[in-house]
Amino acid sequence: MAQTITQKILAKHAGLRSAEPGQLINCKVDLVLGNDITSPPAIKEFERIGVSKVFDKKKIFLVPDHFAPAKDIKSAEQIKMMREFAHKYGIVNFFEIGCMGIEHALLPEMGAIKPGDLIIGADSHTCTYGALGAFSTGVGSTDMAAAMATGEVWFKVPEQLKFVYTGKLQKWVEAKDLILYTIGQIGVDGARYMSMEFTGPVIDKLSIESRLTMANMAIEAGGKNGIFGIDAKTKQYLTKVHVTRYPLLYSDKDAEYKQIYDYDVAEIEPQVAYPHLPSNTHPVSKSGHIKIDQSVIGSCTNGRIEDMRVAAKILKGKKVHPDVRLIILPATQNVELQMIKEGLMEIFIKAGASVSTPTCGPCLGGHMGVLAEGEKAIATTNRNFVGRMGHPKSEVYLSNVAVAAASAVAGRIASPEDL
Amino acid sequence: MLTHGRSGHVWKFGNNIDTDLIIPARYLTTSDPVELAKNAMEDADPEWADKMNPGDFIVAGDNFGCGSSREHAPIALKATGLSAVIARSFARIFYRNAINIGFPILESPEAAEEIKEGDEIEVDLTSGTIKDLTSGKTYQAQPFPEFMQKIIKAGGLIKYLRQQHPQLR
Numbered sequence A: 001m002a003q004t005i006t007q008k009i010l011a012k013h014a015g016l017r018s019a020e021p022g023q024l025i026n027c028k029v030d031l032v033l034g035n036d037i038t039s040p041p042a043i044k045e046f047e048r049i050g051v052s053k054v055f056d057k058k059k060i061f062l063v064p065d066h067f068a069p070a071k072d073i074k075s076a077e078q079i080k081m082m083r084e085f086a087h088k089y090g091i092v093n094f095f096e097i098g099c100m101g102i103e104h105a106l107l108p109e110m111g112a113i114k115p116g117d118l119i120i121g122a123d124s125h126t127c128t129y130g131a132l133g134a135f136s137t138g139v140g141s142t143d144m145a146a147a148m149a150t151g152e153v154w155f156k157v158p159e160q161l162k163f164v165y166t167g168k169l170q171k172w173v174e175a176k177d178l179i180l181y182t183i184g185q186i187g188v189d190g191a192r193y194m195s196m197e198f199t200g201p202v203i204d205k206l207s208i209e210s211r212l213t214m215a216n217m218a219i220e221a222g223g224k225n226g227i228f229g230i231d232a233k234t235k236q237y238l239t240k241v242h243v244t245r246y247p248l249l250y251s252d253k254d255a256e257y258k259q260i261y262d263y264d265v266a267e268i269e270p271q272v273a274y275p276h277l278p279s280n281t282h283p284v285s286k287s288g289h290i291k292i293d294q295s296v297i298g299s300c301t302n303g304r305i306e307d308m309r310v311a312a313k314i315l316k317g318k319k320v321h322p323d324v325r326l327i328i329l330p331a332t333q334n335v336e337l338q339m340i341k342e343g344l345m346e347i348f349i350k351a352g353a354s355v356s357t358p359t360c361g362p363c364l365g366g367h368m369g370v371l372a373e374g375e376k377a378i379a380t381t382n383r384n385f386v387g388r389m390g391h392p393k394s395e396v397y398l399s400n401v402a403v404a405a406a407s408a409v410a411g412r413i414a415s416p417e418d419l
Numbered sequence B: 001m002l003t004h005g006r007s008g009h010v011w012k013f014g015n016n017i018d019t020d021l022i023i024p025a026r027y028l029t030t031s032d033p034v035e036l037a038k039n040a041m042e043d044a045d046p047e048w049a050d051k052m053n054p055g056d057f058i059v060a061g062d063n064f065g066c067g068s069s070r071e072h073a074p075i076a077l078k079a080t081g082l083s084a085v086i087a088r089s090f091a092r093i094f095y096r097n098a099i100n101i102g103f104p105i106l107e108s109p110e111a112a113e114e115i116k117e118g119d120e121i122e123v124d125l126t127s128g129t130i131k132d133l134t135s136g137k138t139y140q141a142q143p144f145p146e147f148m149q150k151i152i153k154a155g156g157l158i159k160y161l162r163q164q165h166p167q168l169r
């Protein structure tokens, strides 16, 4: 029976030969993840189960990143709860500030993700790891608790969607634009309950960091997972992060898809998703004059070194507009270190940006750059829901890194071409 | 018990009610249900948590609960005393979280379309029948697969697991 890569991973982890859409299965998990918002309820539920140990001390990853470094007493208590839980059960992978990063940037970078793995995380953007040919999806805290105890999780096998990208990328178009454009086409529930597989000659040329950006936003179309096949680029990346043994998985040529979408990328220019849905996309050239108060470059979507290099290219020798606050958040300690080595830090600070330690911070309106009533921000993050970055009457526009950097300089939503 | 029939009044909401509307991130420094309930639906309707009465229902459009994986969303709604959410469709993680914590949700495009704000409705969670006492119409929601019914009947995934794997205790 022809299967997609997603079906193959699910079947293997359920001990089955195949996995058919709609089938309810019970799977073994390779990695369970939680952050400082979702872990505390999971820990409480875990204690209610009453087991004396976790299913595997090395396979649970606890990353305080949302309100870390602790922004107030309550956040400090939540992180403390994770720390104590990790100590109590001997969980190896707890990441204190100073050696941490935003979960979805940190795990691939540290070599925690292998192709063919089945990963669940109590965070919706857990879908990010599909970039490395893993099946990974977001779940809730109760699922996390159950998986920490049993090492298992239930799934309904999703239907499969395929997205094929061909053509030549326009200048300043990034992976972020491909995924924003796709969400704009199919809507925020266009892939609800379904698997999104990204393929085509354009994808083949994308770096792994760019693929991480795309897989990250599968959830923004309602997808269960986003996934890429394994190729030379994947292997190269894995070698760099010391992952050596993994299965080579591909979707069968005659695998069945509920729908196949073909996009000619030559028609795609940098996208801006207007408030309050990621699907509310407009080409940057048609954005009109939208003044901004803040620009945020970072997050699990666009906080990797590749993103920082794009930002530096635009900000080098320029000044942030006096009416704009530019906040740059490297996603991990390693990214930050690399920024220093490459001289990017100096470029940013000279341009008048505020550069922060790794954190989710403003992405979810947590801290380090929350918006006041009526303020507008452009951000390389992934969500622009009502109140996402602060006051319910503030607005978030989503874009790629180049547009967010150019806008910070222009004081309004702008393309790098406008500078 | 979840299997009882419930009746109450309806609060209507639109499409794509995301988890930031259900419980904004600024309140996520706690996971205490009672605390969370105070701010439920705040960014969609700031007065909702005060206006609603235990037993009431939310009836919404497509993709209810899209966005983040925060279980705080169904937890907050459950803790307000809300009977159930009826929607045309649910976002995936919200759907599984609701089942996992034993909070009733029902998928019925017709009911979501036709039931009006303020209507009094009665829902039988075992059969999935929704009766609009104001209009006199009856709707049938999609039944849950048997496996999920078992989790719901047990009162959530954790209780279900304890029944299934006594060795875990």
Ligand code: SF4
Pocket (backbone or CB within 6 Å): A065, A066, A102, A103, A104, A123, A125, A299, A300, A301, A359, A360, A363, A364, A381, A382
């Ligand atoms: S950066 Fe934003 S989207 Fe990513 S994990 Fe943090 S809060 Fe969630």
